Amino acid sequence: MDDLIIAGEKFSSRLIMGTGGAPSLEVLDQALAASGTELTTVAMRRLDPSARGSVLDVLRRRGIKVLPNTAGCFTAGEAVLTARLAREALGTNWVKLEVIADERTLLPDPIETFDAAERLVADGFVVLPYIGDDPALARRLEQAGCAAVMPLGAPIGSGLGIRNPHNIELIVEAAGVPVILDAGIGTASDAALAMELGCDAVLLATAVTRAQRPDLMAAAMRSAVQAGRLARQAGRIPRRRYAEASSPMTP
């Protein structure tokens, strides 16, 4: 499969993993290994002196690049501070920008997200914003200097798949930066569809970490992303209303 390139950095895997929802670091470790991911998100939280083991150790052992996110932030100001703390703690200027509007839907707040994106780009960050499936906002964020755009398929953790494939296609058509389908993936066919629609990568967590067998689902996602990418590059046949014979009709 061809490489994914974000901000000049190459990845041979187009599956970006999240780490939320795993019952233990051991389960997470096995799932990450099975997924083949090379880029994985972590959240920033108050240090808990009683916590044993660290998600960072897992990622370091696997040679996976860490992508800090700003999960839990409701305002641009909170997100900018969290990104700066992540840069300090983790030594990376990459950030998955996530500013949510409310706790019930966890939908991204477009106004706060755009505000934070402008400030973080100006501060030298490689910004990957999580957004709704809004082609206009995706274009504005690219113009603002974001390194990728990450439209949702459906609300975080919902497993509802891609609710508006048409908008995802519109975002892909217009984008000059990678489009990463983020949130809503429930099973392997959702990930394959994202890639068939032309997304450059898929980010998922819950679909794997809360599956009955996380390592198996991670392997399924890995294959689905590869299959979807190949299908996209192959170029699918047009949909037809009626049959078209694939064998000669005359004897």
Add this chain to the structure above:
Amino acid sequence: MKVTINGSPREVPDGTTVAQAVRILTTATTGVAVAVNDEVVTRGSWDTTALGDSDRVEVLTAVQGG
């Protein structure tokens, strides 16, 4: 003087530095970042930055999420 470290009120000696405040929670110096009153204090400044009365200290690290 009174400061708040990760949301908990604490009594610390005058002149306590950011580095000393961090050591109350952890001996780790990597994978950890500190903000005082919503401003990042870079690791190189931990030893030379003294806390003031009522300062809010946040000590963060990476956890599973997203």
